Amino acid sequence: xxxxxxxxxxxxxxxxxxxxxxxxxxxxxxxxxxxxxxxxxxxxxxxxxxxxxxxxxxxxxxxxxxxxxxxxxxxxxxxxxxxxxxxxxxxxxxxxxxxxxxxxxxxxxxxxxxxxxxxxxxxxxxxxxxxxxxxxxxxxxxxxxxxxxxxxxxxxxxxxxxxxxxxxxxxxxxxxxxxxxxxxxxxxxxxxxxxxxxxxxxxxxxxxxxxxxxxxxxxxxxxxxxxxxxxxxxxxxxxxxxxxxxxxxxxxxxxxxxxx
Ligand code: 5GP
Ligand code: 5GP
Numbered sequence: 001x002x003x004x005x006x007x008x009x010x011x012x013x014x015x016x017x018x019x020x021x022x023x024x025x026x027x028x029x030x031x032x033x034x035x036x037x038x039x040x041x042x043x044x045x046x047x048x049x050x051x052x053x054x055x056x057x058x059x060x061x062x063x064x065x066x067x068x069x070x071x072x073x074x075x076x077x078x079x080x081x082x083x084x085x086x087x088x089x090x091x092x093x094x095x096x097x098x099x100x101x102x103x104x105x106x107x108x109x110x111x112x113x114x115x116x117x118x119x120x121x122x123x124x125x126x127x128x129x130x131x132x133x134x135x136x137x138x139x140x141x142x143x144x145x146x147x148x149x150x151x152x153x154x155x156x157x158x159x160x161x162x163x164x165x166x167x168x169x170x171x172x173x174x175x176x177x178x179x180x181x182x183x184x185x186x187x188x189x190x191x192x193x194x195x196x197x198x199x200x201x202x203x204x205x206x207x208x209x210x211x212x213x214x215x216x217x218x219x220x221x222x223x224x225x226x227x228x229x230x231x232x233x234x235x236x237x238x239x240x241x242x243x244x245x246x247x248x249x250x251x252x253x254x255x256x257x258x259x260x
Contacts, residue, residue, distance in 0.1 A: 030084035033076030033137055036211045037196070037220055038155050040069040044172055044239035045203040046111040056125075058109030059241075067172065067241050068162035071108040072206060073130040074152040076137040081221050086119035087137040092128030096145045103153045141213050155215065161207055164190045170238060177202070177235040196222035199232035203239050 043066045047059035058066055077083045097104065110126035118124040119132040127149070135148040142148040165171070168186035170178050180197065187195045187209070196208040210220040 030087050030137065031078075032140065033084055034079045035077055035213065035218060035221075036138070036141075036215075037075045037077050037208045037222075038152070038159070038211065039072040039075055039206055039208045040156070040161055041072045041111065041206050042069055042204050042238065043067065043111055044241045045200055045205045047241055048203075048239060049200075050112070052113050054113040056110055057113045059111050062243050065241055065243065066106075066109065066111075068160075069207065070111070071152060071156050073134050074138070074148065074155065075134045077210075077221065079221060083134075084137040085133045087139065089120060090132065090136050090145075091120070092118070092124055092131045093145065094125070094127070097127070097149045100146070100149050100153065104149065107153060107156055108149075151215075155211070159191065159209055159217075161187065161195075161209070165238070172238050172240040174237075174240050174242075177237055180232050180234055180236050183236065191217050193217045194219045196220040197232050197236075199236055202233050202235065203237045204232065 043059065047065065050057065050059045053060035058070070075083060104127065108127070112126070115123035116126060116129035118128060119136070124132070131145050131148060135142065135145065138148055142151065164186055165183060168182070168189075170183055170186065183204070184195065184197065187193075187207070191209065193209065196210075197204060198206045198208075208220050208222070210218050212218050
């Protein structure tokens with residue numbers, strides 16, 4: 001009996017060791033990133049696709065819904081156009097960023113009712129998804145959630161793309177089309193770098209601006225990509241946000257998990 005217990009103990013110890021080695025291997029197998037992309041989403045475009053409402057979806061805030069670009073994420077990228085993801089195990093803990101909640105709710109809300117997957121199985125929040133998938137790869141610049149989220153908010157507030165476009169005459173409209181080149185030029189003139197722009201059909205969906213690891217601005221690698229699946233036509237729109245309480249909207253009852 002004693003030897004059986006001993007064997008069992010050895011097996012558990014071996015499996016635990018093998019598992020730990022695996023996690024370390026995942027961490028090591030992804031080399032250090034080259035630069036950051038701050039990815040901003042346009043609510044007017046994203047919210048047009050919303051079919052269901054729930055409390056966590058900022059598209060459903062009616063007159064308080066965001067009308068400026070909001071944050072999708074701060075993404076560590078490689079110069080060859082690829083990127084690392086889920087670099088080490090660090091389960092998202094909302095308590096660590098509790099003091100940033102006001103800013104996160106306002107500038108980095110989820111525009112969806114969906115619960116994205118976490119890196120290690122299960123479902124989580126939009127913030128949890130961004131931290132685990134991208135934030136964990138931002139080492140050696142950031143080692144913890146708090147600094148990752150704080151720096152992202154600060155970059156967002158420092159580089160106000162909605163304002164840059166507004167000053168150049170590019171404002172939300174459901175009737176105007178704007179030259180993509182004009183929008184890119186407005187950002188180039190302001191910041192002396194080329195952003196990456198992505199569209200859904202002819203509507204601007206996301207704009208990314210990029211940074212070296214010391215947060216000096218630089219071109220995004222995708223800014224030279226002309227054949228991307230999400231590349232934009234020559235003339236693009238910046239749809240206005242339309243409140244989602246109209247006909248056809250379904251107020252979705254939260255699932256047990258969402259209600260928690
Ligand atoms: P999509 O296929 O919708 O463009 O991107 C899906 C997801 O892949 C994004 O939400 C993001 O998590 C990741 N992703 C897409 N493009 C990039 C990129 O250029 N850099 C990084 N780091 N992640 C990206
Ligand atoms: P990614 O494309 O970053 O890998 O995955 C984004 C995940 O987060 C998807 O499962 C998507 O449904 C969920 N999600 C929740 N809120 C948002 C949001 O505001 N924007 C985007 N792009 N995805 C969101």
